[in-house]
Amino acid sequence: MKKLFILIGFALLMQSCTFINSDFKIIELAQKKQEKYNVSNNKYVTIINYGKSILSNRLYLVDMEKNEIILRTTVSHAWNSGLVYPTKFSNDKGSDKSSIGAFKTMDSYPGKYGYAMRIIGLDGELNNNVMDRSIVFHSNKKMKSFWSNGCFSTSEEMNKKIIDKIKGGTLVYVFR
Numbered sequence: 001m002k003k004l005f006i007l008i009g010f011a012l013l014m015q016s017c018t019f020i021n022s023d024f025k026i027i028e029l030a031q032k033k034q035e036k037y038n039v040s041n042n043k044y045v046t047i048i049n050y051g052k053s054i055l056s057n058r059l060y061l062v063d064m065e066k067n068e069i070i071l072r073t074t075v076s077h078a079w080n081s082g083l084v085y086p087t088k089f090s091n092d093k094g095s096d097k098s099s100i101g102a103f104k105t106m107d108s109y110p111g112k113y114g115y116a117m118r119i120i121g122l123d124g125e126l127n128n129n130v131m132d133r134s135i136v137f138h139s140n141k142k143m144k145s146f147w148s149n150g151c152f153s154t155s156e157e158m159n160k161k162i163i164d165k166i167k168g169g170t171l172v173y174v175f176r
Contacts, residue, residue, distance in 0.1 A: 041105075046171070048060075
């Protein structure tokens, strides 16, 4: 029985270490990308890891002053990018695929899906059409599925929290 408790304790410790290591990597990535893109508002960086499934917490909001992840949640990707994991990306209007790379947040506004926020792409041909494609952050409350047409949708509660913190010139970095 004692060996079982030691084994369980060790497994929990390893899981905790993996979690901490994962957080460190997200924070380190946020620091590197913020240095590279040098946007006007450096308080937060949003990291989206499309290497994780649509059911996973894969959006991370990093407080750059505290060097800590202050929010993590699920976020949609486009249906045409893949079912569970997005593997196909596009910058083309009408593709209904997700875009990757670096983005800068703009203003918030009342949109088709409620409270929303515009973004602009910072990586040339990789994502410079997001404004023309109407790719935005918005709530998933009125959506009929988990998937978007390329927008970053989260639960209504998370959507408001995220937008209120990152609107106005923060960096969003999306990778696979």
